[in-house]
Amino acid sequence: MKAFGAEIVVDRDRWNEFESGWRCKPGNAFCVVAPRNVEELRSVVRKCVADRLPLVPQGALTGLVGASVPDDTGTMVVVSTQRLKSVRHFSACDGIIVAESGLRLSDVNALGLPHGLMLGIDLGADPSIGGMVSTNTGGSRLLRYGGMRQHLLGAEIILADADATLITHLPLVRKDNSHIGWSNLVAGAGGSFGFVSAASIALDPVPAQQATALIALETLDVLPLLVGRLRMTYGELLSACEGMSSGAIEAVLRHRADIRQPFAFGVPNYTVLVELSTSVEPDMLDLDALLLSKLASMFDDAALAISDIVVAPPEKAWGLRHAISAALALDGDVIGLDVSLPLEQLPAFRERWKARLAAEVPWARLCDFGHCGDGGLHFNLVRPHATAMSDQSDSIQYIREAICREVNALEGSFSAEHGLGPANAQIYSALIPACEQKFVRAMKSIVDPYALLSRALPR
Numbered sequence: 001m002k003a004f005g006a007e008i009v010v011d012r013d014r015w016n017e018f019e020s021g022w023r024c025k026p027g028n029a030f031c032v033v034a035p036r037n038v039e040e041l042r043s044v045v046r047k048c049v050a051d052r053l054p055l056v057p058q059g060a061l062t063g064l065v066g067a068s069v070p071d072d073t074g075t076m077v078v079v080s081t082q083r084l085k086s087v088r089h090f091s092a093c094d095g096i097i098v099a100e101s102g103l104r105l106s107d108v109n110a111l112g113l114p115h116g117l118m119l120g121i122d123l124g125a126d127p128s129i130g131g132m133v134s135t136n137t138g139g140s141r142l143l144r145y146g147g148m149r150q151h152l153l154g155a156e157i158i159l160a161d162a163d164a165t166l167i168t169h170l171p172l173v174r175k176d177n178s179h180i181g182w183s184n185l186v187a188g189a190g191g192s193f194g195f196v197s198a199a200s201i202a203l204d205p206v207p208a209q210q211a212t213a214l215i216a217l218e219t220l221d222v223l224p225l226l227v228g229r230l231r232m233t234y235g236e237l238l239s240a241c242e243g244m245s246s247g248a249i250e251a252v253l254r255h256r257a258d259i260r261q262p263f264a265f266g267v268p269n270y271t272v273l274v275e276l277s278t279s280v281e282p283d284m285l286d287l288d289a290l291l292l293s294k295l296a297s298m299f300d301d302a303a304l305a306i307s308d309i310v311v312a313p314p315e316k317a318w319g320l321r322h323a324i325s326a327a328l329a330l331d332g333d334v335i336g337l338d339v340s341l342p343l344e345q346l347p348a349f350r351e352r353w354k355a356r357l358a359a360e361v362p363w364a365r366l367c368d369f370g371h372c373g374d375g376g377l378h379f380n381l382v383r384p385h386a387t388a389m390s391d392q393s394d395s396i397q398y399i400r401e402a403i404c405r406e407v408n409a410l411e412g413s414f415s416a417e418h419g420l421g422p423a424n425a426q427i428y429s430a431l432i433p434a435c436e437q438k439f440v441r442a443m444k445s446i447v448d449p450y451a452l453l454s455r456a457l458p459r
Helices: 012-018 038-051 105-115 129-135 220-237 246-255 287-299 314-322 324-331 343-360 389-409 422-431 434-447
Strands: 029-033 055-058 076-080 087-091 096-100 152-158 166-169 195-202 209-217 238-245 270-278 306-312 332-335 338-340 376-378 381-384
Touching: 012 029, 012 076, 038 055, 038 076, 038 152, 038 195, 055 195, 096 105, 105 129, 129 195, 166 195, 209 220, 209 287, 209 314, 220 238, 220 270, 220 287, 220 343, 238 246, 238 314, 246 270, 246 324, 270 287, 270 314, 287 306, 306 314, 314 324, 324 332, 324 381, 338 389, 343 389, 389 422
Parallel strands: 029 076, 055 076
Antiparallel strands: 087 096, 096 195, 152 166, 152 195, 209 270, 209 306, 238 270, 332 381, 338 376
16 A cells, blocks of 8 residues: 555545445555546556556446456555646636546536536436446436536546556547547446546536426326327427426325325326526517427327326426435435436336236335436335345345346346446346457457456456
């Protein structure tokens, strides 16, 4: 540990802060370091390569797949980016920021807001830029703004080789075909193709107004038709389309006295949150009136089976949606699956698994929600606190794998936006074609010849 330098080694009594993450088993680090600049980071990588110590890049610890925490062997060096927070470039007229990997999403938005700019990825957490690149973060407004790949103009990475080779492509322009676009390979790789130290990011205009509504559906069967109608009707004004099951909403109402049931007749089978947003000022376009008028015609369409529509202020509509995760955690242990499906497959898939779960694992309560507009689904099961997890560990793994296999068979994804990591390593090994896995290993042998950056992918 002395070899890393006392100024960058985190105090031993604080290591537990860096050894635990959300929804993953705590680990045991060999050492925890927090470099102050890229040269110190490269020095750490060189020492780890020389001693063959595995590296764990760690940002804001908001990940859900375990890739940013060490395992329990005590052999891994956790490299925190919390001190790598420099803004190397910011241009309001170009709408571009070049930020080091430890800068938070909230930091970027605070810098951009006075200039009418933001990074249009909406999340319940406040991740680091490096973590967002490594997981190709999506979020609730992917329909409008896309994920991190759509914002990533270039990156700077440090390879896990003897010299800690620094490869930099941080363009200050949005159009650049002078490189082969390797940064898109880094996005979503969980840090396994190099340590992301900085990124060049395209920003989005801050909306001048937003309008939201909650749509109660009698049956989920109509969801593909409804989403298609919303996209066709509102076009580029549609910025979010979120789904919430009755189980998810009921959990919020149990634990949040400040959030009221939005519908007069009770919690519906399924609720869709619709958001419109625009940079056009209200004196030129009444967004609330537009939302309501078009939804009124949809309400009258019997094919959509809409039982109620409530136009709610954005803070109330999103308050309900963003309260779900915390409420489920209060109900019990959350077994989270982050999947995506072709939209036409989603209703039947959900109904099949709702029935199967009731028959095979009756202790599990289905409380799903997610980004139904893009086929994303947080297919969460809640195990009540009164039930011992050890009693269901085998069935949990069996159900998780069975769900992911069916998602894969339907041409969906078993990791829609949480990235790759230990939590889905077995699924990756089982479902990703062998030829692709061989190709990935060959690529990694170039950028990580000693397999020291392998936390995100199976060894």
